Amino acid sequence: MERIRHSDAWSKLEALAAKTKRQHMRDWFENDPSRADRYSADACGISLDYSKNLVTDDVLEQLKALAEQRKVNAKIEAMFRGDVINTTEKRAVLHTALRNFSGKPVMVDGEDVMPSVLATLDKVEAFTKSVLSGAHKGCTGKAIKKVVSIGIGGSFLGPKIVSEALKPYRNNIVDVRFVANVDACHIQDVLAECCFEETLFVMSSKSFGTQETLQNTLTAKAWFLQQKSEQHSTTIDDIAKHFVAVSSNVKAATDFGMAAENVFPMADWVGGRYSLWSAIGLPISLAIGFDNFKEILRGAFDMDEHVQTAPFEENLPLILAMLGIWYRNFMGAQSHVLLPYYHYLRGLPAYVQQLDMESNGKSTTLNGQAVDYGTGPVIWGSEGTNGQHSFHQLIHQSNLPIPADFMFPLRVPNQNDTHHAMLASNCFGQTQAMMQGKTFEECFKDLEGKGLSESERSELAAHKTMPGNKPSNTLIFEQLDPKTLGALIAMYEHKVLIQGAIWDLNSFDQWGVELGKVLGNDVLDVILDKNDNSKLDASTANLVAKFAKSRA
Numbered sequence: 384m385e386r387i388r389h390s391d392a393w394s395k396l397e398a399l400a401a402k403t404k405r406q407h408m409r410d411w412f413e414n415d416p417s418r419a420d421r422y423s424a425d426a427c428g429i430s431l432d433y434s435k436n437l438v439t440d441d442v443l444e445q446l447k448a449l450a451e452q453r454k455v456n457a458k459i460e461a462m463f464r465g466d467v468i469n470t471t472e473k474r475a476v477l478h479t480a481l482r483n484f485s486g487k488p489v490m491v492d493g494e495d496v497m498p499s500v501l502a503t504l505d506k507v508e509a510f511t512k513s514v515l516s517g518a519h520k521g522c523t524g525k526a527i528k529k530v531v532s533i534g535i536g537g538s539f540l541g542p543k544i545v546s547e548a549l550k551p552y553r554n555n556i557v558d559v560r561f562v563a564n565v566d567a568c569h570i571q572d573v574l575a576e577c578c579f580e581e582t583l584f585v586m587s588s589k590s591f592g593t594q595e596t597l598q599n600t601l602t603a604k605a606w607f608l609q610q611k612s613e614q615h616s617t618t619i620d621d622i623a624k625h626f627v628a629v630s631s632n633v634k635a636a637t638d639f640g641m642a643a644e645n646v647f648p649m650a651d652w653v654g655g656r657y658s659l660w661s662a663i664g665l666p667i668s669l670a671i672g673f674d675n676f677k678e679i680l681r682g683a684f685d686m687d688e689h690v691q692t693a694p695f696e697e698n699l700p701l702i703l704a705m706l707g708i709w710y711r712n713f714m715g716a717q718s719h720v721l722l723p724y725y726h727y728l729r730g731l732p733a734y735v736q737q738l739d740m741e742s743n744g745k746s747t748t749l750n751g752q753a754v755d756y757g758t759g760p761v762i763w764g765s766e767g768t769n770g771q772h773s774f775h776q777l778i779h780q781s782n783l784p785i786p787a788d789f790m791f792p793l794r795v796p797n798q799n800d801t802h803h804a805m806l807a808s809n810c811f812g813q814t815q816a817m818m819q820g821k822t823f824e825e826c827f828k829d830l831e832g833k834g835l836s837e838s839e840r841s842e843l844a845a846h847k848t849m850p851g852n853k854p855s856n857t858l859i860f861e862q863l864d865p866k867t868l869g870a871l872i873a874m875y876e877h878k879v880l881i882q883g884a885i886w887d888l889n890s891f892d893q894w895g896v897e898l899g900k901v902l903g904n905d906v907l908d909v910i911l912d913k914n915d916n917s918k919l920d921a922s923t924a925n926l927v928a929k930f931a932k933s934r935a
């Protein structure tokens with residue numbers, strides 16, 4: 384593909400950026416009463432107000448042209464078609480097949496994968512119903528009351544964040560807990576609240592080779608056997624009643640000791656950070672019931688249809704993606720903040736961090752050339768209103784451009800009108816403050832009659848001045864039900880796909896995480912006295928020595 388900087392739209396956007404930086408959104412709103420309505424779009428239960436962005440019709444026109452010149456639609460079609468777009472791992476990218484309710488086949492290597500997708504979904508459904516009905520019994524004949532999901536990265540974040548976000552839909556049959564970190568504090572805290580007879584462990588690892596997950600599962604297994612042996616003799620099928628696995632590496636799972644019938648398969652064309660729609664979502668299904676889990680898939684399917692068919696001006700993922708390109712490549716932004724004004728959605732920033740940063744945190748193009756432009760931004764954020772009392776100061780008054788996505792549910796469970804009105808007012812007020820700011824003159828006027836000298840008043844006014852012109856999107860939805868959440872997550876998946884297409888990246892491998900794992904294992908060998916420290920640099924050797932001393 385042509386170098387992005389050589390595209391016609393790129394140079395026009397550079398010119399527009401210089402012009403836009405000399406303008407202020409306040410003036411645009413004052414001069415165009417229709418701006419808010421024109422720059423809004425609705426799809427799949429999500430209403431996007433993108434009018435508080437540093438964009439004009441000219442900018443949007445060139446962003447649309449850039450998407451066309453970068454052949455974004457062709458990339459979207461290639462993904463859904465099952466083309467090998469994960470070129471370095473020679474795989475298709477088909478998390479969309481997992482929620483394909485179209486009835487149409489999805490071909491991989493000449494074979495329709497839908498029968499196996501649906502068979503696995505049936506297996507998830509059957510197992511969920513067996514556990515929740517009490518039919519699935521533990522080794523002493525008791526029903527399951529606790530599910531411990533062991534996994535990390537995409538084998539943890541999706542199930543955890545979704546189960547948290549859909550807390551109002553949780554059943555009162557099983558309590559689902561999550562363990563990810565190899566820090567033993569994590570699993571010990573969870574095991575302390577478990578009774579071995581009533582606990583089911585779901586070990587999720589696409590590769591079945593992730594150190595943290597394997598170690599945590601070994602610890603859980605040892606705990607289970609120790610607990611059981613204190614009261615009963617142990618047989619191998621005891622493990623089978625309390626341990627299931629989700630993996631694309633079925634052989635490794637059975638070699639590990641998982642009963643073959645307890646291994647839920649996943650295909651290698653499902654990326655870890657795109658896998659909650661697969662059997663990796665089993666803990667979600669156990670937490671909220673299979674029917675609700677299926678609704679999540681349906682919401683994502685609706686967004687899949689939307690991204691493939693909606694015109695630019697109405698296409699939520701495309702609009703969000705191209706606004707991100709505008710800020711990252713033309714307006715100097717290096718990060719993007721997610722601000723869900725909904726306590727149950729507080730985990731979304733962490734989820735989108737992996738989705739976005741592990742996909743586009745790269746600097747090599749598909750054909751192996753170094754990029755000469757910005758790529759994936761730092762994704763961060765936390766629930767509103769908490770952020771207002773921690774990092775919003777920087778958002779409002781630093782010279783760092785940080786575009787924001789605000790999210791707000793119009794209705795919440797256990798609705799308290801006073802609280803919800805306050806939550807809404809904070810959310811919307813923040814978007815207004817970011818956009819309009821407060822001028823020096825306004826601050827100076829406010830300080831009249833405060834007993835300040837002219838110079839004191841002027842100095843304080845300078846400190847109180849808010850430049851404004853800080854861009855934000857506001858995403859509003861009726862309520863965060865399973866379907867809306869599925870659509871919201873799929874929307875961010877497609878935003879990442881589109882931005883990766885613009886930047887000419889492979890958004891679906893993650894070679895950058897390999898070196899740390901290898902070197903970590905080398906350090907572990909030194910710590911465990913399996914190797915000397917000759918391969919370590921002086922700093923790392925010192926660190927290891929300090930650790931070894933503490934263990935002595």
Ligand code: F6P
Pocket residue numbers: 535536537538587588589590591592593596655656741893896
């Ligand atoms: O961080 C690297 C990574 O491979 C992620 O992409 C993945 O979600 C996570 O580790 C866990 O991998 P697995 O599911 O294979 O244990």
